[in-house]
Amino acid sequence: MTDVVNIREIILAALMEILEEEQYSHIVLREVLEKYQYLDKRERAFISRVSEGTLENLILIDYIIERFSTVSVANMKPAIRTILRMSVYQLKFMDSVPDSAVCNEGVKLAQRKGFFSLKGFVNGVLRSVARNMDKVVYPQAESQPLEYLSVTYSMPEWILKEWLEVYDFDTVEKICLDTHQEKMTSVRCNLDKASKEEIVESLKAQGITVKENPYLKYALDIGGYNYIKAVEAFKKGWLQVQDVSSMLAAEIAAPGWGSYCIDVCAAPGGKSLHLADMLRGSGYVEARDVTDYKVKLMQENIERIGNINMSAVLMDATVFDAESVEKADILIADVPCSGLGVMGKKADIKYKMTPAKQTEIVKLQRKILDTVQAYVKKGGVLIYSTCTIAAAENQYNVKWFLENYPFRLESIEPYLCDELKGKTTKAGYLQLLPGVNESDGFFIARLKRID
Numbered sequence: 001m002t003d004v005v006n007i008r009e010i011i012l013a014a015l016m017e018i019l020e021e022e023q024y025s026h027i028v029l030r031e032v033l034e035k036y037q038y039l040d041k042r043e044r045a046f047i048s049r050v051s052e053g054t055l056e057n058l059i060l061i062d063y064i065i066e067r068f069s070t071v072s073v074a075n076m077k078p079a080i081r082t083i084l085r086m087s088v089y090q091l092k093f094m095d096s097v098p099d100s101a102v103c104n105e106g107v108k109l110a111q112r113k114g115f116f117s118l119k120g121f122v123n124g125v126l127r128s129v130a131r132n133m134d135k136v137v138y139p140q141a142e143s144q145p146l147e148y149l150s151v152t153y154s155m156p157e158w159i160l161k162e163w164l165e166v167y168d169f170d171t172v173e174k175i176c177l178d179t180h181q182e183k184m185t186s187v188r189c190n191l192d193k194a195s196k197e198e199i200v201e202s203l204k205a206q207g208i209t210v211k212e213n214p215y216l217k218y219a220l221d222i223g224g225y226n227y228i229k230a231v232e233a234f235k236k237g238w239l240q241v242q243d244v245s246s247m248l249a250a251e252i253a254a255p256g257w258g259s260y261c262i263d264v265c266a267a268p269g270g271k272s273l274h275l276a277d278m279l280r281g282s283g284y285v286e287a288r289d290v291t292d293y294k295v296k297l298m299q300e301n302i303e304r305i306g307n308i309n310m311s312a313v314l315m316d317a318t319v320f321d322a323e324s325v326e327k328a329d330i331l332i333a334d335v336p337c338s339g340l341g342v343m344g345k346k347a348d349i350k351y352k353m354t355p356a357k358q359t360e361i362v363k364l365q366r367k368i369l370d371t372v373q374a375y376v377k378k379g380g381v382l383i384y385s386t387c388t389i390a391a392a393e394n395q396y397n398v399k400w401f402l403e404n405y406p407f408r409l410e411s412i413e414p415y416l417c418d419e420l421k422g423k424t425t426k427a428g429y430l431q432l433l434p435g436v437n438e439s440d441g442f443f444i445a446r447l448k449r450i451d
Contacts, residue, residue, distance in 0.1 A: 008086070008105055009112065011086055012079070012083060014028050014032050014047070014051050015054060015082050018348050019348070024346070025346060029047075029052070033047065049094070050089060053089050053094075054086045055347040055348050057093070058351060060153075064136055065085070065129070067132075068132070079113050083113075087105075087126050090102045099130040100130075103127050106126050107122050138152065141169075146160055146161070152176075153173075153180065154350075155176050155179075156350055156353075159340060160176075162391070165391075167433075171433065175389070175435045176435075177435055178344055179344040181344065183345060184221035185222050186221055186241070186244050187220050187221075187222055187241055188218060188240045188242045189218040189219070189239060190237060190238055190239065190240065192277060192280070193238050193305075194236070196218065199233050199239065200220070202232050202238070206225065206231060206232060208223070208224050209224040213438065215244050215248065216244060216248070216251070219247055235304075237304050237306060240270060240305070241270070242270035243270075243440045244438070245432050245441075245444075246274075246385075246442070248439075248442075248444060249332065249385045249444050250274035250275050252383060252416075252430075252444055252446050253383045255278055255329065255330050257280075257282050257283070258279075258282045258283045260283055260328055260329050261285045261329065261331070262286045262324065262372075263285065263287045263331075263334070264317040264333055264372045265289065265335055267287075267295070267297065268301075269287050269301055269302075272332070273301060275330065275332070276307045276309050276310040277305075277307070281308065284311075287312045288314075289313075290316045295314045299312040320371050321375070324372075324374075324375040326375065326377045326380075327375055327377070328375045329380050330380065330383070333382060336361060336368075337361060337365070337387060337393050338358050338361055339353070340353065340390055340441060341388045341389050341432070341440050343434075343441075344440075362392055365386075365393060366397065369384070373401075373405050373407070376449045378449055378451060379449060381447065383445070384443075384444075384447060385443060386443045387442050389434075389441040394445075395429070398447070406449060407447040407448060408447070409427055409428025409445065409446065410428050412428060428445055428446050428447070429443065429446070430444050432444075
């Protein structure tokens, strides 16, 4: 590498932003890679690997540090804590980097940041870890199941307790394991613009790996590309980046010819674009979101794909809009949530979320539902969805909603492949689990207005 110290300084700055300033990891890392796009591929890959790997394994890393440090991780200076974390990740997971180099560069980095008095501490901890890594004793599944899951998969215990109240140990471990797996990108093919065969051929011609998705014929998983906007099929509007779970929400909405659809928390707009495609130029889709930036992004996608029956609108879903009352045949309420179903793509979510924050999120979800349910026509459909697997935000919210508003759950089995049908789908809802299903963690309920 041309400048190893500089590369590690870039990583340190990114991790400090994410862990100490609570910035979103996917945004920070995207901006870093764009800023340093002149670096060679190996250096950019090193930045991504160490940054993302440190985040994914943070609890495990802290567990290891605590075995060798006289100072608890929580009581360390933020920069020293971060230097140790990124260094221990390399010692534990990256055989390609010699242990001596990791230790030396960690000490140099502490010095570069002005911590001359702590270079001996950093050196001592890292060299102790390097010499004794294989002697660390970890919690065992049989005797300490909660601690085992937490340390092994770097999952906060409070989240695990929630899951273990609903699912068995093996299912929870599958969910945890999936958060550490490398993910392909899920895309939806716009079959009105090109055949699936044309799309696959175009992707493969660019050296892109293509995998069929088992749940929907127009869904693909792709990998091996550098930048989605450079993919020819994407530029032509043949593809939309969208997880298959989000596609299923549009399938379950099942808009009829000429339906008027409102998506009240629409950004980044995948479900809205999908609904517009399903309407075949009839009806209309109003994609609403609360920030101007997100509305502009949705408008860019509308123009790229060429939808004429859709618009992006700046609107706050918590603020009542009298003009929308009983206007929607289909209303999508994919509400803000804890995001615990997409931790495999955004590892820092699990550390930023807390029980108190989740309680506030549930209040916001109910405020949105209370506001927007009036927009659904009599006989119309409300699709409630989240990208989480927390019962408080999913099943409990649906129960609360049915007790307070004139809606009933409606079977979603007509819209699903056989692999996804189960005991809840006939009742009207589906909980997708990462590691169990080939998708993000996602919840979808179909609610029909009955008065």
